[in-house]
Amino acid sequence: MEVPPVAKQPTAEKRQRRERGSINPDDIINGAFELAEDIGIDNLSMPLLGKHLGVGVTSIYWYFRKKDDLLNAMTDRALRQYVFATPYVEAADWRETLRNHARVMRKAFLGNPILCDLILIRSALSPRAAKLGVAAVEKAIESLAEAGLSPEDAFDTYSAVSLHVRGSVVLQRLYDKNQSTDCGPGYFEEAMVIDPETAPLLAKVSAEGHRIGASDEKNFEYGLDCILDHAARLIEESAAKPAQRRKTATPRRKAAADR
Template identity: 35%
Template sequence: MSGPQARSRRPRGSIDPEKILDGAFELAERDGLDNLSMPSLAAHLGLGVTSIYWHFRSKEELLSRMALRAMETVGSRMPGLDGRDPQQWRAFLHEYATTFRQVHSEAGLLAEITRLRVGIYGKEATAHVFRNYEKILAYLTAAGFRLETGWYVYCSITLYVNGFVLNETQRLRNGAPPVGRQQLGLLDVDSTPLLAELVGREPVILDLTGDNSFKFGLDLVLDRAEQILLGSQ
């Protein structure tokens, strides 16, 4: 291609893998992860497609490296366990879940990759995930939970927050509905009088999200975990 719109190509080997990953994230952020391809990435970076394959043998390898970077970036914002008193497990899990919600709500594509793209995890990314599981399990067993109970507590909290974030993300993508008493405009008051009463007096959101809803659900999980722990002692 020639002309004023042409973009000169870089010579093979003139770009390192991290720069390619930067470009892949830029392109996926703009066009969506499903639309990311090796030719489109090469064009975005001003490279020949063979230069991409020089560093990443397949799209699957590229996606696996993107997943690892996303996990490390998102994970760096999560609360760590070093120096944590296992007897403060409830406070830690509350902080973990609350931070998880905030980080995954703000991280956009990074969070989407870590949350929804399990099929693209390579060996290194999978090992990264399992090491995090191991740390959480070690902490919860030190707190007194049986191994399997600690696993199910962690599963319950993680899946709860994941589902909550997905619902909140979808609401924002679709255009946030009205909140507060404005939601009455969505209701047929005659057929849903209880909902109308609830919306009129409580700060609920009819798509089931909101801070109060999140805290209530999280406390239910933690209360039950505490009951199980006390019952086993």
């Protein structure tokens, strides 16, 4: 009887063992990022990290009592690097700077799966990381309000952009994970069988490169344009209201003067 092969478990390359007391929290966090690059956040464990760093696992537990504490520390560092690398939204050129902000955000997460897993998929921020995130969002909303949006519309606009970016990135990340584990189609479109006889429009646009439910550049940019166009209309409507009020007030003042 043939025995089925057993899936290979994540392993860490063993380093030369360190001297006792020669490791610190920064060394541990650095090592955790190194190991996560090879085996992913899901497979990261304290014993594997100890082997990777060449220390006993108790040396790690001395600083981080459980894996969640270590992941929080990794998230703090990742979020600081992410925030500093993300361009500000400027009121004077709000549309292009917000577009650039969204593109850079998306590119940063797509280019760093560890960043995506820590901040977007894990979605557990320490108080320090959460405070840093609030400051960045406040700055963006402040700029949008200065550009002419009400505080509520500025909040909703930035929230929509953030949701659009995060949804696009997480969908792509899940797709990549499914592809690496042979779980089958990762996008809704890939599971569809499009018959030109019964779905001629779908067949036509699909042949032109359009994809349903895919987090590609075309879909991302289209959705981003829709959000920006809506915000621009809100700014135009807000700017038109004072002029409209002045128009309606003038005849009243004239009539009062005639009397």
